[in-house]
Amino acid sequence: xxxxxxxxxxxxxxxxxxxxxxxxxxxxxxxxxxxxxxxxxxxxxxxxxxxxxxxxxxxxxxxxxxxxxxxxxxxxxxxxxxxxxxxxxxxxxxxxxxxxxxxxxxxxxxxxxxxxxxxxxxxxxxxxxxxxxxxxxxxxxxxxxxxxxxxxxxxxxxxxxxxxxxxxxxxxxxxxxxxxxxxxxxxxxxxxxxxxxxxxxxxxxxxxxxxxxxxxxxxxxxxxxxxxxxxxxxxxxxxxxxxxxxxxxxxxxxxxxxxxxxxxxxxxxxxxxxxxxxxxxxxxxxxxxxxxxxxxxxxxxxxxxxxxxxxxxxxxxxxxxxxxxxxxxxxxxxxxxxxxxxxxxxxxxxxxxxxxxxxxxxxxxxxxxxxxxxxxxxxxxxxxxxxxxxxxxxxxxxxxxxxxxxxxxxxxxxxxxxxxxxxxxxxxxxxxxxxxxxxxxxxxxxxxxxxxxxxxxxxxxxxxxxxxxxxxxxxxxxxxxxxxxxxxx
Numbered sequence: 001x002x003x004x005x006x007x008x009x010x011x012x013x014x015x016x017x018x019x020x021x022x023x024x025x026x027x028x029x030x031x032x033x034x035x036x037x038x039x040x041x042x043x044x045x046x047x048x049x050x051x052x053x054x055x056x057x058x059x060x061x062x063x064x065x066x067x068x069x070x071x072x073x074x075x076x077x078x079x080x081x082x083x084x085x086x087x088x089x090x091x092x093x094x095x096x097x098x099x100x101x102x103x104x105x106x107x108x109x110x111x112x113x114x115x116x117x118x119x120x121x122x123x124x125x126x127x128x129x130x131x132x133x134x135x136x137x138x139x140x141x142x143x144x145x146x147x148x149x150x151x152x153x154x155x156x157x158x159x160x161x162x163x164x165x166x167x168x169x170x171x172x173x174x175x176x177x178x179x180x181x182x183x184x185x186x187x188x189x190x191x192x193x194x195x196x197x198x199x200x201x202x203x204x205x206x207x208x209x210x211x212x213x214x215x216x217x218x219x220x221x222x223x224x225x226x227x228x229x230x231x232x233x234x235x236x237x238x239x240x241x242x243x244x245x246x247x248x249x250x251x252x253x254x255x256x257x258x259x260x261x262x263x264x265x266x267x268x269x270x271x272x273x274x275x276x277x278x279x280x281x282x283x284x285x286x287x288x289x290x291x292x293x294x295x296x297x298x299x300x301x302x303x304x305x306x307x308x309x310x311x312x313x314x315x316x317x318x319x320x321x322x323x324x325x326x327x328x329x330x331x332x333x334x335x336x337x338x339x340x341x342x343x344x345x346x347x348x349x350x351x352x353x354x355x356x357x358x359x360x361x362x363x364x365x366x367x368x369x370x371x372x373x374x375x376x377x378x379x380x381x382x383x384x385x386x387x388x389x390x391x392x393x394x395x396x397x398x399x400x401x402x403x404x405x406x407x408x409x410x411x412x413x414x415x416x417x418x419x420x421x422x423x424x425x426x427x428x429x430x431x432x433x434x435x436x437x438x439x440x441x442x443x444x445x446x447x448x449x450x451x452x453x454x455x456x457x458x459x460x461x462x463x464x465x466x467x468x469x470x471x472x473x474x475x476x477x478x479x480x481x482x483x484x485x486x487x488x489x
Contacts, residue, residue: 019106021129027258028134034249035141037242040067043148046239048447050294050351051155052224053231054438056447059155063148066167070144073168078143079136081172082179086111089187090410092180094172103133107256111185114382123382128256138253143175146202152351153210156228157220157435160442162426166418170209174414178205178407192383192396193403194372196265197254199309199364200407207358208411211349216419217428219348221435228350231447233293240297244273247304251311261380265312268319269304272311275323276303283331298334298356302326305360310368312380314388318371322364330359362404369397 010016040063048060077094084092092111097103112126128135147167154163178201181188188195195201219225230236251265280299284292306326307319314322334355338344349355372388387393419428434441 014104017106019127019129020131021257024128024257025130025134027262028128028130028138028253028256031249031253032134032138032141034246035138035145035253036246038246038250039063039141039145039148042239042242042246043145044239046236046243047152047155047351049232049235049239050230052228052438053447054440055156056231057439057445058160058442059151061443062151062155062158062160062163065164066147066151067144069164069167070147070171071140073171074140074143075136078171078176079139081176082143083109083135083139083184084111086185090177090181091186092176092184097132097136103131103136105132106130107132107135109183109185112189112382113185114190122384126256126382130256135256139179142198142202142250143171143179146175146198146206147171149202149206149353149357150210150213153214153349153353154217155350156224157348157429158213158217159427159430162217162419162422162428165422165426166213169418169422170415173418174209174411175201175205177410177414181406182403188403188406189382191399191403192381192386193399194313194368194377194381194386194396195309195365195403196312196368196380197251197308199305199361199368200403203305203308203357203361204365204404204407205411207354207356207361208408209415210353211347211358212412212415213419214349215347216416216423220350221432224435225348230294236297237293240300244270244300244304247273250304251308255312255380259379261312261376264316264376268311268314268316268322269307271316271319272307272323272326273300273303275320276300276306276327279324279327280331283328283335287335295331298352299327299331301356302330302360305357306364306367309361309364310372313368313373313376314371315373315376318367318373321371322367325367326360326363329363330355333359362408365400365404366397369400372396 016022044060044063047063048056051059075097077096079097081087081092081094084095087093107128107130109126112123113121114123116122147170150170151163180186182193182195182201183189220228247269248266251269252262254265255261277296277299280302281291281296284290284295303323303326307314307322310318310322334352338355347354368388370389372386372391372393374385374387374391374393377386378384385393386396389397422428430442439446
């Protein structure tokens, strides 16, 4: 038995090189799949069901398109801008990630070697024990979900053609800057800023860019803003469930190994999400007198977003603090502060991405500056002796704040420039006549074709429940008799 076990881990060229750890590779591909499922179908289902019925198809398609477009842009150019050789302190040299030799070699982040001030190596280059192809795909799933989260701010009115142009441009000139600066060996990475798994790169970036895009695209119709009820709350919960469960891959895959940090991160992720959901729901009950299912989902998301920048470097008791604050501060900003601010009310952020991701993301980043635990930090971070303010490392909190300001500024400016350039050739907002109709005007398709053989609803044909068609009313023979509808074929 021992001999068989040892054979399973023996080098067998060319498919099993000496550096390959099958366990790490298997976990990383599993984590990639979990994060991919958060977008496809998680956010596709969530978006399609949380909007009004007339926007279900369009909202789902925006997410579907982004997932596919980001993947192609990622392997053609953007992966190596985010994780390749340095071009600028915040940007890598773009190149395709498609070559067989490149993808079958050992994964590495070339600019991740960290040096002391005297030039000697402090931390060696980050070289996980799996192929580059695994790392390229894992990081793609992060890029894709960031773009899809941004879409939540402009659902229900953005011109689909403008969105199709926006996705590759935003990925190239906005997302890659944050990813390289904080993860790929850029200036914030080497300065010692902690963004464990995307509180800044993903959540703060998508929230700020989404809010900015919502401003430039313009608002929905007044009727849609005043009453924008979900078309299927149960299906929304299914999408939300995929997002929550997929987050184990999101934060558990960040160390690039199936190790202790990964385990701690997964536990912290779920503790924070559960705490935040309960706090948000409790505030809804206290303030509005009843719990909201939509509110519970928002609380879940803020808890997940908030813990992300520190999931692998804080203790589980701190994750409860993250959850308590992420369930209350974003709730206050959305439910109370929003109603008092003219600026916030002017910007029509459809799914409140600014509150659930930007506010939660920056909150988590700052809390990490307080609670980052020295021993856990030493297991994964390039800068030795990193610790939060509660452990004597007050400078970390300052670094976290400066990094947040950089991400906010870059996303605001770059998103503005991209949208204004697109606006020169493509209207950003749909015409009002399309906004009145919805999916049928934009795609020629509707989400729910449940009448007869899939044809659209026609009261003259299908309106047996309409008082104008009394002859079609079903007849009953008793108090509990079944009622049916006769369909002429």
